[in-house]
Structures are given as structure tokens and as C-alpha cells.
Amino acid sequence: MGVKMVGARIKRVEDPRLLRGEGAFVDDIDLPGVLHMAVLRSPHAHARVLSVDVGPARELRGVVDAFSAADLGPDPAAIPVLFPVETSRDTPQYALARDAVRYVGEGVAVVVAESRHVAEDALELIEVEYEVLDAVVDSAAAIEPGAPVLHAAAPDNVGARLVYSVGDVDSAFEKADRVVKDRLDMQRYTGIPLETRGVAATRDAVTGELTIWASNQWPHILRGIVAGILGMPERSVRVITPDVGGGFGTKAEVYPEDVLVPLAASRLDRPVKWIEDRNEHFLTLVHSREQTHDLEFAFDADRRITGLRATLITDIGAYQRTLAVINSSLAGTSIAGVYDIPNVHVEVICAATNKSPASPYRGAGAPESAFARERLMDIAARELDIDRAELRRRNLIKPEQMPYDTGMASVEAAVVLDSGDFPAALDEALKMVDYDGFAEKQRTARADGRLIGLGICVYHQLAGTGPFEGASVRVDPSGQVTVNSGAAPQGQGTATMLAQIVADELQVDHESIKVVFGDTGRIGFGVGTFASRNAVMSGTSVLMAATKVREKAMELAAHLLEANVNDLELEEGHAQVKGSPQSRLSLTEIAAAAAPGGSRPPGMEPDLESVQYFENHAAPYSFGVHIAEVEVDRNTGLVEISRYVVVNDAGVIINPMVAEGQIAGGVAQGLGGALMEELVYDAQGQPQSASFMDYILPGSLDVPEIEVGHLHSPSPLNPLGVKGMGEGGAIGGHSAVANAVADAIEHLGVRVTKTPLKPSVVWELIQSAGQQGP
Amino acid sequence: MxxxxxxxxxxxxxxxxxxxxxxxxxxxxxxxxxxxxxxxxxxxxxxxxxxxxxxxxxxxxxxxxxxxxxxxxxxxxxxxxxxxxxxxxxxxxxxIAGEDDELHPVQQAFWENHGLQCGFCTPGILLTTYDFLQEKKNPTSGEIREALSGNVCRCTGYQNIVRSVQAADQEWER
Structure with a gap:
């Protein structure tokens, strides 16, 4: 001890269990007598449901229950939208389809049986009569007059329309020296965690309490919503998110199955579980990213951007569930990004289509907006004949402008950048990659017939959203320190980070601290783990609670030692009079005295525990610069990433090893989006990418070594000075790689405006240039 | 019961x-x-x-x-x-771990090199590594990436897995 743990590169306390195969993911939990649920899913993208007959399924031996929407009463509650806007149309989803299905995979009926095999056998016996309707799968087509209509409440298929405006953009464009514009499309892709979703539930016969285990990122929110839909008081529902095998935003959602499993368990008074298979996962997981950007920049003669005008169409899929327009809102308010642009006008149209509903995935709108902005930056640099790094440098927000108020507010909060030196980050990254030497390297390669390119992405990310997070810290009378947090992590090393924070505060070994999270039974209020919030929100709330515990311990020690509290210090888990280690009390002794019946000063409450909630109304912004170097095989269109450099600034870093792991993992997902990942539907709305054979994830041969440099601009918005950073890799990765591919081939006379840049796409671009190399 | x-x-x-x-x-x-x-x-x-x-x-x-x-x-x-x-x-x-409950050198290497995040893919990767290193000593990073190419990890971006396998190769007496 004595060494500060915050900032230390230490190995994770989470790992030994996971390495031994002792993880407890939802499907690993042993529920004696558990029944298995299976869901009958719509094979049609759009159809009226004329009738559903579960009767034949009920006849199969081993089937315990089968039901459809008709069995759930005439007026069931829908999954609610958490942040509706004024223009939001009511297009909700119910636990089971009522009169229509609107995407392939939508649940129509369920079977509960003694085994999953039997449950799936029984699905085949359910009789459903559909009247197939025309489907619409393209978001631009969906908002054209005459398109098939998904919801009567949104006859133009517009789920919501968002407008963000600062300054006088029309005037900026009138006065512009030059205008550069293009349409930039990002494809539909999403988190695809390796553990699929899963839910198990059981009701306690004595207390009536329903316990739900879910592979989910926000247990408290899930509890509130499921309790509401089932008509139960919150106190009668406990949600536990055990080990969760990846989420990336896709499990910060309330899905129909999150309602159906507890409902089935309640109907039957037996434990029920449903583990999503990979096919269901592709059909029904929240999708993300699919967004079209008509973007234009107005430049003055000095190549300063004086105006930004954008129309975005977000493909929100078939229904608006919990986070509905959040992704669109965050995309709209982040599109100007790290640049100082005085006049901005953005309109975002949320278009409904016959596809699985969309919701934020790692980066939440920022990967999309960064792609459009950073791609257009490179296009502008080429059109205006200016170096792309110089063009960025000229327009970056300067450190002396911090805090920088963009004048915009997303659905969540005002967009105010709290701290940072963007130009320094850019210069550092350019230096790491030897940007000045690249032009010559590229000329030489081209002379050899090779296509190499370098791509830059400068971005910021919303890093720790509110509104609050909760934590308790307790030293029990045996001296053991337990932390309860409202967090619900999925591999981010949160237990280690929180233990590091508490170790510094209480001067105890971090490995001795037990960190518990993902359990609504442990702490009254919580929000969860998404939007890069753990370090900022959980970290600060845990720090607040630990500080309170330390203060109380010292006060009690002063009482016991008959000393002045100001004369005491805390060293190695002992309170002692400064410089007099012979008169010391261990935390164990202090905690024992704090127990009811112990020796406390008058007026001091018993127990050595504090519950604290950190409420914030302004989130920090971390930022980064990513630079990728690629080589494109002109004969196959295959892209190989030869070098990858990241400069990241997330303020104070609690554990650099964990932070770098987050960056590398994020970059892998970003380059997956740039080069390979895509959720494809045919014109009738049939998914064409519903297995790992069709949806390609980055493998060990696709992801390069990632070189990371850190800058540290502490956030003034929390006492730790931390900023979240888990999403940045996915934001920078997509655009840096896409820009690098563009840089490798655009001199041939083509323009890269969409992703993914699959080999076939790149090959066709090269062919379209009509310039076959030697 | x-x-x-x-x-x-x-x-x-x-x-x-x-x-x-x-x-x-x-x-x-x-x-x-x-x-x-x-x-x-x-x-x-x-x-x-x-x-x-x-x-x-x-x-x-x-x-x-x-x-x-x-x-x-x-x-x-x-x-x-x-x-x-x-x-x-x-x-x-x-x-994989021995009777004495100590982590096996392969597991220890993954722990020390942050070779896992959510831990869901980890068991499969550990067994793939265990088999690979039994047959191969001093592998290059390219050979390691080839050996792991049939295991998907969605969290780490692989580089710490590669480092873990390199460390395991050094530490595992076999």
C-alpha cells in the first residue's frame, strides 16, 4: 500500500473465475425444474396476423404452456419509449405481435416445455394465418409518398423528426467562398456480442418475489419496465445481470423476451428460461448505424468551415422501443464534432422500415456522424487542394476555447465539451505515424503498382451520461470491504476499477475488496453500464461513498483513541495518530465499534456504510485521433491494415491496461464496420445475414496491432477527473479505415461514400475507374 | 436437492x-x-x-x-x-488448472496480459491455445494469429490474446 492505485496498470480481479470456466452467465445458472421457452417468429417482413392457434402445440408431450397475444388480455402494456420528443409518433412494440407483424423475427407466440428441443418441436405445430403486406426496407424509400405504411400513427413512416440549429447557416452558405457536399451512407450493423441474449425467471412461492436473470446492461431500468408491464410493484421484482458476455449497447434495451419469460414463469409458477440462439440474435437484436447523411460544408477563403448543413435519415426499423430516437439525436448533435463551426443546421428524419428495431451500438450516433464529417473533410481537402491534416488543424476547436458550448442539446443534455487539446492530439498522432513521410511512401508504392492509403479520424465521444449512478461502500464488523454499484458491466474491468478507487480511499488491498453489481436487490437506485459511463458515474459514486466511510471511520477512531480527528491519518487499513503508529486501530476494530451496541460518540449512527448517488447534468467528452494505413489488393479488392495508431485523451485513466483493452476492442469493431460487417435485407425484407457465415466478424488475422498514445486532460466535471472512453475505438476505427481505403484508391478517379468496403465493393470501385494497374 | x-x-x-x-x-x-x-x-x-x-x-x-x-x-x-x-x-x-488449484501457465498468461474482457469466448480460446502450444514452441505472432483464426473474440481486438499466448509459450514448461 501507499502506492496510489488509481492510475496503476494492474491485472483484473474479475479474471481467475472466468479463466477457470467458473463464470456464471445466464445460461449457466442452475434453476432446478427449469422449463424452456421458445418463440414462434414471423417469417414475413410485413403481414396482418389473421389468426393464431396454439392448441396443437399444447397437445405435444412435454409442452407445459403455449400462448399468443390473444391470451394476454385485450389491453396489454407496450414497451415504453424512455425519451420521447415532441415529434415522436407512437409506434410501440408489444411482448407479442397483436394484429400485425412488421419484421422477420417478430414474436407471434411462445411455447414453454420441458426441454428446448420439445419447445422448438412444438413451434412447428402452431397454426398462424397471415395476410402478407408489401414491405419497405430502404429508409429513403420509406418516407416517399405511396410507400407501404407500417403504423397508422405514422402514415409517412416518420417516427420522429429532430432539428438542431445554431447561428445563421443560410447566410454562411450565401457568403461561402466554396461549398463541398456529398451523400455519405453508413450501413446497418450492430454489436453482436458473443453471448447472445438470455432471460431466466422464477417466482418465490413464499414472498411472491419474481427474480429475473438477464443478459442485460441496465437491471434497474429493466426492473421498472417489466414490473410496469406485468402490473407488479417494483419491490416484487428483482433483476440480476450476472456475468454478461458482451453487450456494446445492444443489451441496454427491453426486449419482448424480457417480458415474456417473467410472464411465463408467473403463469406457471415454475422457473422458465429462454436463451437466444444465434439465428434469433441476428433477426431480433437491436440493429444500428444505418444512416444516410446529406452533408455540406461552407468554407471561407482561409478554408475555415463557416457553416455545416445536414439532412440525416436514420433507419429506425419497425418499432420505437426504449431508446427510440436517442441514436438519431446523438448523431445530429455530434456531427460538427471537434470542429469550431459557428453556423450549423441539422435535420434528422427517423424512418420506419420493416427491419429489426434500431438502438444505439457502441458510439451511439457518433460513428455515423464522424464517418460523414471525416469523409467529407478528406473529400474537401482533395477538392480544395489543401493537406487534409492542415484542413483539420485549421478548423479544430482550440484548447483556449474550452469549455466549448456547441449551443446544441441532445435528447439527453446540452453538448458542452469540457476540456482537451484537440490540435495537440492530432499533432501527436501525425508524429507517431510519420505523416510527413507518408506522401513519399505512397508515391513509391504507386510507382510499384501498389495501392496504399492513410486515413485520419478526429472525433469526440460523449463519455459518461447521467442522470445518476448509485453505490454503497461498507466495512463490515469483520473488516471486509464490500462495494455495491448500480453498474452492470459486460467485461469492462469495472470491478477492478472500482476496487482501485476504494483501495486508495480506505487504504486497503484492492484484491480484498468485494465488488458487487448488476443486482437490484443490492441497491435501491441504479442506471447501468452503457454510454461509457462506468468510470465517471460508478467511479464517482463509489468514491463519494468510500469518502463518507473513511470520514466516519476517522471520526470514530478519534473517539476511540481519544484524539483529535485532524491528528489522525489512515495508513494500510489502520487509523493512527500521525507519526505514532503504536496507537493505531484497524478498520476491523473501527467497524466492530461501529456495529449497533458498539462504542460510538453520541449522535453517530451505527454501521460503517454509506450509500451515495452521483447526479450529473453535464457529461464529459473524451476524444481521440485515429490514423490507419492500409494496402488494397487491386486484383481482389481486399484491404489489409498495415498500421494503426491511436492518440486517446480520456482525462485521468484509472487502469491503463483496461483502457487500452477498450481501445483495441473498439477499433476491432470499428474496422469491422468499415470493411465487413453488414446486416443485409432483400427487397422483401428477408434477412440475408443471419449467421456467422453471412455476417463476417473481424478475426485474429483482420485486426492489426494497435499503437496507443495517451494525453490527459482531466475533466472538471467529477472529482476523479475521469472521462469515459469505451466507445471511442468504434468511432475512430470505422472512419480512419474507410478514409485510408479512400486514400488508397481515390486518385484513380473514384469516390468512397459508403461502407462496408468489402473486397467486392472495393474491387468494383477500382474497376469503375477503368484504370487497371500494371 | x-x-x-x-x-x-x-x-x-x-x-x-x-x-x-x-x-x-x-x-x-x-x-x-x-x-x-x-x-x-x-x-x-x-x-x-x-x-x-x-x-x-x-x-x-x-x-x-x-x-x-x-x-x-x-x-x-x-x-x-x-x-x-x-x-x-x-x-x-x-x-486446465491443476489439482493444486493453481492457474495453469496458459491461464496465468491470459490474466497477466489482459487477454480477456467479458470472458465468454475465453474457454474456447484457452483450449485452442493449450492444444496449439502443446504442438508448437516459440511461435511467431503470425502463427499465433493463424492458430486463433477459428475463435471469435468480440471484446479484445485480439492483440492482448496474442500477447497472452506469447507469454504462455515462455512460461509453460512442456
């Missing part, structure tokens, strides 16, 4: 065409069980033997999370039926 639901009992007309008795040795322990012939090896290991460290990630043989060793060869346990393992010797993630 938990009430065991015998899945085979509810399969319509259970007989020798729908269930079989098999004997397997897993992590040194011998098990004799009656299983449904349509049950995959990974479901058998997880449900019947309650060894839940082997994970089910895709059930179509791509992600590698369910990898176990069958007669010393890595196998996708989602693509093999339990009945096909009759008479075979298996090793799962639970069998």
Missing part, C-alpha cells in the same frame, strides 16, 4: 433410436449417462455434467466458444453429438 428433468423421458416414443447410453471421460473423471441422440456434445457437457465453462456462441461451428479437446484434438462441441463422444476422453476449461 434439485429435481432433475430427464429430457429424454419426454421425447415422444423414447427408445434406442432416440436415446443411447454413453461413457465418456471428462477432465479425468468417468461418466456414464443416457442421452438423447439429438443432443450436442456441448449441451451434454453443460446440462448433463453441469460443466458450464464451455459456452455456446453460435451452434454452427464458427465462433469457437464451445471448443473442447476430444482425444487431444480441439473440437467444436456444438457440431458433435454427445453420442459421438462415446468412449472418448475429453478436456474442458474446467480441466
Amino acid at each position: 434439485s429435481r432433475k428433468v430427464d429430457e429424454t423421458a419426454v421425447v415422444a416414443g423414447a427408445d434406442s433410436t432416440t436415446e443411447r447410453s454413453i461413457t465418456v471421460t471428462v477432465n479425468g473423471e468417468r461418466f456414464e449417462r443416457t442421452v438423447s441422440v439429438r443432443k450436442s456434445l456441448v449441451d451434454f457437457v453443460r446440462e448433463d455434467l453441469r460443466l458450464t465453462g464451455s459456452h455456446v456462441g453460435c451452434e454452427h461451428g464458427v465462433c469457437g466458444a464451445c471448443t473442447v479437446l476430444v482425444d487431444d484434438e480441439p473440437v467444436r462441441a456444438c457440431l458433435m453429438l454427445a453420442v459421438q463422444a462415446n468412449g472418448k476422453v475429453l478436456m474442458t476449461v474446467e480441466g
Whole structure:
């Protein structure tokens, strides 16, 4: 001890269990007598449901229950939208389809049986009569007059329309020296965690309490919503998110199955579980990213951007569930990004289509907006004949402008950048990659017939959203320190980070601290783990609670030692009079005295525990610069990433090893989006990418070594000075790689405006240039 | 005591065409069980033997999370039926650490090099690594990436996994 743990590169306390195969993911939990649920899913993208007959399924031996929407009463509650806007149309989803299905995979009926095999056998016996309707799968087509209509409440298929405006953009464009514009499309892709979703539930016969285990990122929110839909008081529902095998935003959602499993368990008074298979996962997981950007920049003669005008169409899929327009809102308010642009006008149209509903995935709108902005930056640099790094440098927000108020507010909060030196980050990254030497390297390669390119992405990310997070810290009378947090992590090393924070505060070994999270039974209020919030929100709330515990311990020690509290210090888990280690009390002794019946000063409450909630109304912004170097095989269109450099600034870093792991993992997902990942539907709305054979994830041969440099601009918005950073890799990765591919081939006379840049796409671009190399 | 639901009992007309008795040795322990012939090896290991460290990630043989060793060869346990393992010797993630409860050098290397995040793919990657390093010493990073190319990790971006395998190669006396 004595060494500060915050900032230390230490190995994770989470790992030994996971390495031994002792993880407890939802499907690993042993529920004696558990029944298995299976869901009958719509094979049609759009159809009226004329009738559903579960009767034949009920006849199969081993089937315990089968039901459809008709069995759930005439007026069931829908999954609610958490942040509706004024223009939001009511297009909700119910636990089971009522009169229509609107995407392939939508649940129509369920079977509960003694085994999953039997449950799936029984699905085949359910009789459903559909009247197939025309489907619409393209978001631009969906908002054209005459398109098939998904919801009567949104006859133009517009789920919501968002407008963000600062300054006088029309005037900026009138006065512009030059205008550069293009349409930039990002494809539909999403988190695809390796553990699929899963839910198990059981009701306690004595207390009536329903316990739900879910592979989910926000247990408290899930509890509130499921309790509401089932008509139960919150106190009668406990949600536990055990080990969760990846989420990336896709499990910060309330899905129909999150309602159906507890409902089935309640109907039957037996434990029920449903583990999503990979096919269901592709059909029904929240999708993300699919967004079209008509973007234009107005430049003055000095190549300063004086105006930004954008129309975005977000493909929100078939229904608006919990986070509905959040992704669109965050995309709209982040599109100007790290640049100082005085006049901005953005309109975002949320278009409904016959596809699985969309919701934020790692980066939440920022990967999309960064792609459009950073791609257009490179296009502008080429059109205006200016170096792309110089063009960025000229327009970056300067450190002396911090805090920088963009004048915009997303659905969540005002967009105010709290701290940072963007130009320094850019210069550092350019230096790491030897940007000045690249032009010559590229000329030489081209002379050899090779296509190499370098791509830059400068971005910021919303890093720790509110509104609050909760934590308790307790030293029990045996001296053991337990932390309860409202967090619900999925591999981010949160237990280690929180233990590091508490170790510094209480001067105890971090490995001795037990960190518990993902359990609504442990702490009254919580929000969860998404939007890069753990370090900022959980970290600060845990720090607040630990500080309170330390203060109380010292006060009690002063009482016991008959000393002045100001004369005491805390060293190695002992309170002692400064410089007099012979008169010391261990935390164990202090905690024992704090127990009811112990020796406390008058007026001091018993127990050595504090519950604290950190409420914030302004989130920090971390930022980064990513630079990728690629080589494109002109004969196959295959892209190989030869070098990858990241400069990241997330303020104070609690554990650099964990932070770098987050960056590398994020970059892998970003380059997956740039080069390979895509959720494809045919014109009738049939998914064409519903297995790992069709949806390609980055493998060990696709992801390069990632070189990371850190800058540290502490956030003034929390006492730790931390900023979240888990999403940045996915934001920078997509655009840096896409820009690098563009840089490798655009001199041939083509323009890269969409992703993914699959080999076939790149090959066709090269062919379209009509310039076959030697 | 938990009430065991015998899945085979509810399969319509259970007989020798729908269930079989098999004997397997897993992590040194011998098990004799009656299983449904349509049950995959990974479901058998997880449900019947309650060894839940082997994970089910895709059930179509791509992600590698369910990898176990069958007669010393890595196998996708989602693509093999339990009945096909009759008479075979298996090793799962639970069998990697020694009797003394110490982490195996491969596990220790993953711990020290942050070779895992959510931990879901980890059991399959550990067994793939275990098999690879038994056959290979001083592998290059390219050879390691090739060896791991059948295991998907969605969290780490692989570089810390590669470092973990390199460290395991140095530390594991074999």
C-alpha cells in the first residue's frame, strides 16, 4: 500500500473465475425444474396476423404452456419509449405481435416445455394465418409518398423528426467562398456480442418475489419496465445481470423476451428460461448505424468551415422501443464534432422500415456522424487542394476555447465539451505515424503498382451520461470491504476499477475488496453500464461513498483513541495518530465499534456504510485521433491494415491496461464496420445475414496491432477527473479505415461514400475507374 | 436437492433410436449417462455434467466458444453429438488448472496480459491455445494469429490474446 492505485496498470480481479470456466452467465445458472421457452417468429417482413392457434402445440408431450397475444388480455402494456420528443409518433412494440407483424423475427407466440428441443418441436405445430403486406426496407424509400405504411400513427413512416440549429447557416452558405457536399451512407450493423441474449425467471412461492436473470446492461431500468408491464410493484421484482458476455449497447434495451419469460414463469409458477440462439440474435437484436447523411460544408477563403448543413435519415426499423430516437439525436448533435463551426443546421428524419428495431451500438450516433464529417473533410481537402491534416488543424476547436458550448442539446443534455487539446492530439498522432513521410511512401508504392492509403479520424465521444449512478461502500464488523454499484458491466474491468478507487480511499488491498453489481436487490437506485459511463458515474459514486466511510471511520477512531480527528491519518487499513503508529486501530476494530451496541460518540449512527448517488447534468467528452494505413489488393479488392495508431485523451485513466483493452476492442469493431460487417435485407425484407457465415466478424488475422498514445486532460466535471472512453475505438476505427481505403484508391478517379468496403465493393470501385494497374 | 428433468423421458416414443447410453471421460473423471441422440456434445457437457465453462456462441461451428479437446484434438462441441463422444476422453476449461488449484501457465498468461474482457469466448480460446502450444514452441505472432483464426473474440481486438499466448509459450514448461 501507499502506492496510489488509481492510475496503476494492474491485472483484473474479475479474471481467475472466468479463466477457470467458473463464470456464471445466464445460461449457466442452475434453476432446478427449469422449463424452456421458445418463440414462434414471423417469417414475413410485413403481414396482418389473421389468426393464431396454439392448441396443437399444447397437445405435444412435454409442452407445459403455449400462448399468443390473444391470451394476454385485450389491453396489454407496450414497451415504453424512455425519451420521447415532441415529434415522436407512437409506434410501440408489444411482448407479442397483436394484429400485425412488421419484421422477420417478430414474436407471434411462445411455447414453454420441458426441454428446448420439445419447445422448438412444438413451434412447428402452431397454426398462424397471415395476410402478407408489401414491405419497405430502404429508409429513403420509406418516407416517399405511396410507400407501404407500417403504423397508422405514422402514415409517412416518420417516427420522429429532430432539428438542431445554431447561428445563421443560410447566410454562411450565401457568403461561402466554396461549398463541398456529398451523400455519405453508413450501413446497418450492430454489436453482436458473443453471448447472445438470455432471460431466466422464477417466482418465490413464499414472498411472491419474481427474480429475473438477464443478459442485460441496465437491471434497474429493466426492473421498472417489466414490473410496469406485468402490473407488479417494483419491490416484487428483482433483476440480476450476472456475468454478461458482451453487450456494446445492444443489451441496454427491453426486449419482448424480457417480458415474456417473467410472464411465463408467473403463469406457471415454475422457473422458465429462454436463451437466444444465434439465428434469433441476428433477426431480433437491436440493429444500428444505418444512416444516410446529406452533408455540406461552407468554407471561407482561409478554408475555415463557416457553416455545416445536414439532412440525416436514420433507419429506425419497425418499432420505437426504449431508446427510440436517442441514436438519431446523438448523431445530429455530434456531427460538427471537434470542429469550431459557428453556423450549423441539422435535420434528422427517423424512418420506419420493416427491419429489426434500431438502438444505439457502441458510439451511439457518433460513428455515423464522424464517418460523414471525416469523409467529407478528406473529400474537401482533395477538392480544395489543401493537406487534409492542415484542413483539420485549421478548423479544430482550440484548447483556449474550452469549455466549448456547441449551443446544441441532445435528447439527453446540452453538448458542452469540457476540456482537451484537440490540435495537440492530432499533432501527436501525425508524429507517431510519420505523416510527413507518408506522401513519399505512397508515391513509391504507386510507382510499384501498389495501392496504399492513410486515413485520419478526429472525433469526440460523449463519455459518461447521467442522470445518476448509485453505490454503497461498507466495512463490515469483520473488516471486509464490500462495494455495491448500480453498474452492470459486460467485461469492462469495472470491478477492478472500482476496487482501485476504494483501495486508495480506505487504504486497503484492492484484491480484498468485494465488488458487487448488476443486482437490484443490492441497491435501491441504479442506471447501468452503457454510454461509457462506468468510470465517471460508478467511479464517482463509489468514491463519494468510500469518502463518507473513511470520514466516519476517522471520526470514530478519534473517539476511540481519544484524539483529535485532524491528528489522525489512515495508513494500510489502520487509523493512527500521525507519526505514532503504536496507537493505531484497524478498520476491523473501527467497524466492530461501529456495529449497533458498539462504542460510538453520541449522535453517530451505527454501521460503517454509506450509500451515495452521483447526479450529473453535464457529461464529459473524451476524444481521440485515429490514423490507419492500409494496402488494397487491386486484383481482389481486399484491404489489409498495415498500421494503426491511436492518440486517446480520456482525462485521468484509472487502469491503463483496461483502457487500452477498450481501445483495441473498439477499433476491432470499428474496422469491422468499415470493411465487413453488414446486416443485409432483400427487397422483401428477408434477412440475408443471419449467421456467422453471412455476417463476417473481424478475426485474429483482420485486426492489426494497435499503437496507443495517451494525453490527459482531466475533466472538471467529477472529482476523479475521469472521462469515459469505451466507445471511442468504434468511432475512430470505422472512419480512419474507410478514409485510408479512400486514400488508397481515390486518385484513380473514384469516390468512397459508403461502407462496408468489402473486397467486392472495393474491387468494383477500382474497376469503375477503368484504370487497371500494371 | 434439485429435481432433475430427464429430457429424454419426454421425447415422444423414447427408445434406442432416440436415446443411447454413453461413457465418456471428462477432465479425468468417468461418466456414464443416457442421452438423447439429438443432443450436442456441448449441451451434454453443460446440462448433463453441469460443466458450464464451455459456452455456446453460435451452434454452427464458427465462433469457437464451445471448443473442447476430444482425444487431444480441439473440437467444436456444438457440431458433435454427445453420442459421438462415446468412449472418448475429453478436456474442458474446467480441466486446465491443476489439482493444486493453481492457474495453469496458459491461464496465468491470459490474466497477466489482459487477454480477456467479458470472458465468454475465453474457454474456447484457452483450449485452442493449450492444444496449439502443446504442438508448437516459440511461435511467431503470425502463427499465433493463424492458430486463433477459428475463435471469435468480440471484446479484445485480439492483440492482448496474442500477447497472452506469447507469454504462455515462455512460461509453460512442456
